[in-house]
Amino acid sequence: MTIVNANIRFNENGTPIATQFEDLYFSDQQGFDESTHVFIKNNKLLVRWENWEEQQFVIAETGFGTGLNFLVTMLHFEEMYKQTDDLGFRLHFISIEKYPINHADLSKIFLLYPQLKKYSQPLLEQYPIPVAGCHRLNFLDGKVILDLWLGDVHDVLPKIENKPLGLVDTWFLDGFSPHKNPEMWTQHLFENMALLAKDQCQFATFTAAGHVKRGLKEAGFEVQRQPAHGLKKDMLVGTINKSADALSRLPFYTRIPATINNKKTNVAIIGGGLAGANCAYSLSKRGVKSTIYCQDNGLAKGASGNAQGGFYPQLNAEAGHASQIHALSFNYASKLYRQLLDQGIHYSHQWCGTIQLAFNDKVAGRYRKLIENQAWPESLIHWIDAKQATTLANVDLPYPGLYIPQGGWINLPELVAGLIKAADSNVAINKKLTSLVRVNDTWRLTWQDGSQSEADVVVMATGSDSVDCEQMSQLPFRLVRGQVEAINSQNELANLSTVLCHKGYLTPAWRGTHAMGSTYVKDDRQCDYRLTEQQTNLTMHQQALAKCDWIDDIQPTVHGRAAIRCSTPDHLPMVGAVPDNNKQLIQYHDLYKALPANHYPQPVNHANLFMLCGLGSRGLTNAPLCAEILTSQILNEPLPLSSHLLDALNPNRFLIRGLIRRQG
Ligand SMILES: Cc1cc2nc3c(=O)[nH]c(=O)nc-3n(C[C@H](O)[C@H](O)[C@H](O)COP(=O)(O)OP(=O)(O)OC[C@H]3O[C@@H](n4cnc5c(N)ncnc54)[C@H](O)[C@@H]3O)c2cc1C
Ligand SMILES: C[S@@+](CC[C@H](N)C(=O)[O-])C[C@H]1O[C@@H](n2cnc3c(N)ncnc32)[C@H](O)[C@@H]1O
Structure with a gap:
């Protein structure tokens, strides 16, 4: 889908108006208060955050617009974070926007909210190029993640990778007024909101339109009217009660997280190249410290040893799956590499196009x-x-x-060293893994020098030597x-x-x-x-x-x-849990019969064993987003890519495709 920017003009008060809809983005001079009233107060966010026990709180929003709701939410989140010293969870904000405001207009709009500059500035710095799909942005040193999806809510919502128990804790149902934007406020939208909601998920919306109320009820939400902000009369809030038996769409591609004790988890990353370094960096952003083990006498001695790697995506005219992954990964990597430099991490490079x-x-x-x-x-x-x-x-x-x-070249060994420095990971060199055995719910790692270690979670980032690992030996590298x-x-x-x-x-x-x-x-x-x-x-x-x-x-x-x-045979990396090949062959032997999805169980993987391998010739472009996907999977967070693109990276895809093609 081609992304078209919003067409904006400003009224006499400097409030932005979308000419595509002839509607204001927020009330004249009251945007901040309105956003706080409708979305923060009416979703009872502060009370819920005080007692939140999960690792992340997930908000999803229809219509990112100026990002005002997001910025106001982040401000409240940070205030509470400071008061409590450490809230103990991260804020994960998912927002969907069909017509992104261009960078110049957005900069102008943010001048109206100087009190939010601390948050709007990093948003502007990371603001994505207009490519359809998910763009992941990081704030407050990883405490806040924004997944900004560009596209129509009707296309995007079904593509967000759901979890068996739902994904979203709170909906911000925004979008221009239903009579100015009737295409958005449909039953399809409400049904998809309900599908992605967790049990007890709440929602708030500024409108009290009758068909919105009825539609949300029909989709399963309990709905109430509440006093609106300012001159408006009513708004709607509500909750959903969901049973725990919702099924994900294609069970064989379900991304199963690690069973871990979070920050105390002992994560071993095998491989001191671009894949391993990026995994360590992404995990560190969540406060998870890892140890990198490398068989060589230094880091980046394998494929990641080149002094000048070209940094660019491979795009084609058809914008197929691989190209979409490249475009989104390239944008993500560009931002991450620049952020590292801003943090004072040095690596030789040239953004020379x-x-x-x-x-x-x-x-x-x-x-x-x-x-x-x-x-x-x-x-x-x-x-x-x-x-x-x-x-x-x-x-x-x-x-x-x-x-x-935005392309250029990068020195790979220096980048690897920089990522590991930023992650503050432990590094053990001259450690060649020779066997990996599951003993009493942990992994026992045996090294060539005869020593042994234990780890709760193991990430294989072993590049071309992945073929030698017993658990991955049936994958088609x-x-x-x-x-x-x-x-x-x-x-x-x-x-x-x-x-x-x-x-x-x-x-x-x-x-x-x-x-x-x-x-x-x-x-x-x-x-x-x-x-x-x-x-x-x-x-x-x-x-x-x-x-x-x-x-x-x-x-x-x-x-x-x-x-x-x-x-790999389709030139895309393998990112996710290491499949238990023999068990999945049995689980899915009759896939070719195309029975309904709920006929099939979730995939059996090697417990707590994950991989980021198969980066092929585009490691600089793909490694950062792949590592972010893997980290989000391990920690059971929302995932930063559409379901169909995640499936295209799933390590078990070759096995599944083979079974589907089988003739009985
Ligand atoms: C000639 C050439 C040119 C390239 N040009 C480009 C380019 O221009 N742009 C681009 O983006 N990409 C390029 N690439 C691809 C890019 O280099 C790779 O995609 C990327 O480096 C792969 O990173 P990795 O971490 O997966 O693998 P590697 O860098 O190979 O890292 C694997 C690591 O695992 C360790 N390891 C393996 N097995 C074990 C074990 N049993 N125990 C402990 N440690 C183990 C290895 O020692 C190594 O540290 C090129 C590659 C080559 C070969
Ligand atoms: C009122 S604005 C949202 C305000 C925003 N939440 C904020 O904090 O600034 C509504 C937004 O919804 C977007 N929108 C409208 N229809 C949409 C659709 N079908 N899919 C995705 N976004 C849509 C508009 O482009 C606009 O940016």
């Missing part, structure tokens, strides 16, 4: 289609002609192409060796100022060398540097950039690095 060269007619046709389909916002990717390409790259580039302004050259900076190449991508990639110089990559050799686990592959890299660049004289002048340097990528 990335050009995807239309180096032949076929590729140019594909790229043109991508633009014609308007699948992606211009701020993410746009067409450039050869002149613009030459200007951006600062070398002669007689090809048009696609430009990704694809190992692909790759070699990247470190080319001495020379002649015109020295001027290159953006990352160039075609079949391979070439970066601007860092400390006198350019990364030129990379080869793809299947099922080869040797990491020696090879002259034959140096030639492959050079030839690939000479062919793709055949119209550039400077490419033929490049004198190669016998210097570079090879490592093994861990990929």
Whole structure:
């Protein structure tokens, strides 16, 4: 779905009006008080928070608009947090917006609320590009998470991954007035609110329209009128009583959390690369400290050892599942990498943009289609002609192409070290895991040096060595060796100022060398540097950039690095619980019969064993959001991606797809 920004004008009091609906975002000069009255007070948030015993409190809202409700909620949450020293739970705010306000208008609107600047500023800094789907934003050092879903509530709500006992503790039913926005206030909306609600979930809405009241009742809420704010007369509040037998939609893809004692949980992360570092970082944002174990004599010695990795998403004209995951992950990673820098975490990088060269007619046709389909916002990717390409790259580039302004390159080992520093994780090097055995509800880990450790939760972030782990041995990993050259900076190449991508990639110089990559050799686990592959890299660049004289002048340097990528048959990572393959084969052996979903049980996994593997060739783009998904699953939080995209990352998907295709 293409996302269109809100069309805004301001009235004489400076209050924003959405011209698409001819309605105010909030009452003239009373937005703050109205928001507090309708949503905070009438949902009894402060009282409920005082006695809240779960790990997170989940609010879901229809219509993010200016974010005022969110900011006001965060202010109250932080005040209470400070008063009580530590409330002991996180605030998770889910909001859905069809027409996001653009950054410039939002900045102007926030001038009306200087008392909220502490919260609106980080919102502006993280505000997402207009790509449909879930965008996860972090506030107050991880104490508040905002999942901002861009799209129509009717499309989005069915895509939010529900939990067997529901997900939402409180609904903020906002949106313009029902008579100005009748398409939103439908029975479908109320039914979906009820589906996502937990038992005793409350709601509040500013309207008291009869059909809203009746519709919510029909969906299962008990509804009452309450005095509204200001000149308005009534508003509605209510609660839902739900039995515990609600079923999730596709039981075989249910994301089962860890059974843990939260902050005291002993989490072992196996793997000192990008996957492990991102998992440690995400967990640390929830106060969960982990230990990273790495078999090498230092961190980032595997695939994550490259000095310059290209940072960009792989987008196509059809905006299929993989592209959607790439776009959302790229946006998430961009924000996270910049936040790290703001926190004083250093890693070498350049946000120098990335050009995807239309180096032949076929590729140019594909790229043109991508633009014609308007699948992606211009701020993410746009067409450039050869002149613009030459200007951006600062070398002669007689090809048009696609430009990704937020792209660039990153030094992977420094990023890994930075993430682990920010996470304050324990690190144990020269620790090769040789066996993993479940003993009395914990994992016993045996190391090559003969020593043993115990962990409540284990996260496998083992890259290409995942194939050697007994519990993951039936998963269809694809190992692909790759070699990247470190080319001495020379002649015109020295001027290159953006990352160039075609079949391979070439970066601007860092400390006198350019990364030129990379080869793809299947099922080869040797990491020696090879002259034959140096030639492959050079030839690939000479062919793709055949119209550039400077490419033929490049004198190669016998210097570079090879490592093994861990990929999968559909080129998407595997993120989630490690499936118990043999048990799931039995559980789902008759999936091909397509019986109703409730015929099937929830999947059996290896208890408290999780994985983030299969990052393939796009680890920089995908690792941060994948780690966030995994952390949210482990801790039983709302998940930051649509159900269908989560399913596309589920480690058991290959087994399930195989069983569905089976002929009896
Ligand atoms: C040549 C090449 C070029 C690439 N270019 C790019 C690029 O331009 N952009 C991009 O985004 N991505 C690129 N990639 C991909 C990217 O590097 C990977 O996706 C990413 O580094 C994978 O991270 P990882 O943590 O999953 O794996 P790794 O970095 O391989 O980490 C795995 C870790 O697990 C440890 N481990 C494994 N088994 C055990 C065990 N039994 N006990 C203890 N520790 C264990 C290893 O020692 C290692 O520390 C490239 C990869 C290659 C090979
Ligand atoms: C009154 S404003 C919300 C105010 C907001 N909660 C705040 O704090 O500023 C209503 C919002 O609902 C959005 N909206 C309207 N219809 C929608 C739909 N079908 N799906 C998602 N958002 C919708 C509008 O674009 C608008 O931003």
